Amino acid sequence: MDVYKIKGGNRLQGKVTVSGAKNSAVALIPASILAGSSVTIDGIPEISDAWTLKALLEEIGGEVSFENGTMTIDPTKMVAMPLPNGNVKKLRASYYMMGAMLGRFKKAVIGLPGGCFLGPRPIDQHIKGFEALGAKVTNEHGAIYLRADELIGAKIYLDVASVGATINIMLAAVRAKGKTIIENAAKEPEIIDVATLLTNMGANIKGAGTSVIRIEGVEELNGTNHTIIPDRIEAATFMIMAAAMGDGVLIDNVIPLHLEAVTAKLREMGVKIEENEESIYIPKHEKFRAVDVKTQVYPGFPTDVQQPLAVLMTLSEGTSKVTDTIYSARFKHIDELRRMNAKARVEGSTAIIQGPSALEGSAVTATDLRAGAALVLAGLIAKGETEIHDIYHIERGYSELIQKLCALGADIRKESIMVNTNNKA
Numbered sequence: 133m134d135v136y137k138i139k140g141g142n143r144l145q146g147k148v149t150v151s152g153a154k155n156s157a158v159a160l161i162p163a164s165i166l167a168g169s170s171v172t173i174d175g176i177p178e179i180s181d182a183w184t185l186k187a188l189l190e191e192i193g194g195e196v197s198f199e200n201g202t203m204t205i206d207p208t209k210m211v212a213m214p215l216p217n218g219n220v221k222k223l224r225a226s227y228y229m230m231g232a233m234l235g236r237f238k239k240a241v242i243g244l245p246g247g248c249f250l251g252p253r254p255i256d257q258h259i260k261g262f263e264a265l266g267a268k269v270t271n272e273h274g275a276i277y278l279r280a281d282e283l284i285g286a287k288i289y290l291d292v293a294s295v296g297a298t299i300n301i302m303l304a305a306v307r308a309k310g311k312t313i314i315e316n317a318a319k320e321p322e323i324i325d326v327a328t329l330l331t332n333m334g335a336n337i338k339g340a341g342t343s344v345i346r347i348e349g350v351e352e353l354n355g356t357n358h359t360i361i362p363d364r365i366e367a368a369t370f371m372i373m374a375a376a377m378g379d380g381v382l383i384d385n386v387i388p389l390h391l392e393a394v395t396a397k398l399r400e401m402g403v404k405i406e407e408n409e410e411s412i413y414i415p416k417h418e419k420f421r422a423v424d425v426k427t428q429v430y431p432g433f434p435t436d437v438q439q440p441l442a443v444l445m446t447l448s449e450g451t452s453k454v455t456d457t458i459y460s461a462r463f464k465h466i467d468e469l470r471r472m473n474a475k476a477r478v479e480g481s482t483a484i485i486q487g488p489s490a491l492e493g494s495a496v497t498a499t500d501l502r503a504g505a506a507l508v509l510a511g512l513i514a515k516g517e518t519e520i521h522d523i524y525h526i527e528r529g530y531s532e533l534i535q536k537l538c539a540l541g542a543d544i545r546k547e548s549i550m551v552n553t554n555n556k557a
């Protein structure tokens with residue numbers, strides 16, 4: 133089993149460059165299914181989710197290369213191959229194969245997606261959207277079957293402003309006949325990024341990034357080149373790491389506008405942040421104020437950042453509270469942080485963190501992607517050695533994390549350890 137081993141206490145200094153956005157990449161790659169010729173995407177992060185999607189595209193006949201951050205996808209020989217099991221279970225975003233294959237082939241069979249367990253993650257709004265466009269959708273033995281004679285544009289009101297449902301409906305609707313209107317659409321920057329790719333492929337999409345998206349279906353889409361946006365969640369993770377352990381860290385390749393809620397909350401905690409056009413500088417800090425934070429849909433405070441932020445709260449003076457309004461059960465990291473001597477507990481959908489506490493190295497488990505990032509930060513701060521298990525969660529979404537942290541001065545390495553399966557409960 134692979135683990136991360138971290139010797140805590142090293143200060144971080146220098147420049148770190150943020151990779152392309154995971155949550156864009158995992159939608160842009162399936163979007164290429166809709167193209168009539170090759171799509172090239174620059175800035176794809178080196179994460180296992182990208183490799184898994186490459187494998188999924190190859191399973192349906194795509195020719196895909198992925199080298200030095202550039203993925204080129206030739207979709208011309210793709211077929212509507214059912215994907216009920218295997219790779220689709222490895223990540224959440226395999227659900228985008230539904231919208232893209234429905235758009236191109238008018239049919240798809242896709243297993244229920246995997247991804248982080250954060251509490252219930254239904255896909256009812258995706259299905260409602262596909263049905264509104266004229267698809268018949270059934271759930272048979274854990275796989276979703278979608279078929280349509282033709283897709284016809286429709287008005288769809290999302291009961292929740294879901295990122296996945298907004299993108300998935302967009303993927304199918306660009307090839308539907310006539311006009312689709314998505315109301316109460318999610319507004320995340322990754323949605324604009326996907327709409328930009330689709331528009332450059334010849335789609336007609338207006339309003340991406342607002343709560344009403346209008347799509348006029350087209351008969352065919354062409355290949356194109358695209359450069360992905362920077363990962364605002366990775367950037368926020370490094371901002372928090374820099375605040376906690378930095379002696380001056382420049383975080384490069386960011387769009388500061390995408391980070392407004394994070395920047396505002398960190399400033400409230402006493403963190404000094406210098407924003408440049410495409411980078412953010414965080415100087416050394418010694419003290420932090422306790423704050424309360426509530427996660428919200430974009431442009432509110434992102435749920436994907438609350439777990440690393442909780443670690444900074446263990447250094448803050450007083451009681452902090454984190455309420456997750458998106459995922460009620462996204463608090464598995466709190467138990468692990470307690471193993472490291474954090475004073476924290478969960479009440480309902482709120483974590484209550486009492487600081488400051490002196491974190492101590494321990495063996496802990498990355499229960500999900502951002503819990504993993506939180507534990508990496510806790511390990512950087514803690515006295516002694518921290519060993520993080522189940523790091524495959526972290527590697528789904530952070531590109532070259534070890535290399536980036538080592539370059540900043542951290543003592544973190546990946547190691548294979550023997551697991552005694554006889555002792556497993």
Ligand SMILES: CC(=O)N[C@H]1[C@@H](OP(=O)(O)OP(=O)(O)OC[C@H]2O[C@@H](n3ccc(=O)[nH]c3=O)[C@H](O)[C@@H]2O)O[C@H](CO)[C@@H](O)[C@@H]1O
Binds near residue numbers: 292295
């Ligand atoms: C691959 C990807 O982009 N993942 C991101 C995406 O996940 P994902 O797209 O899965 O998240 P959604 O925006 O869809 O979910 C938001 C909320 O809506 C609920 N919901 C969603 C769909 C649905 O059909 N029915 C329903 O009730 C969910 O349970 C959740 O409470 O947005 C989340 C919220 O910003 C992020 O944490 C994830 O990192």
Ligand SMILES: C=C(OP(=O)(O)O)C(=O)O
Binds near residue numbers: 223225529
């Ligand atoms: C929850 C996340 O990812 P996914 O939706 O891919 O599980 C995340 O990126 O924090």
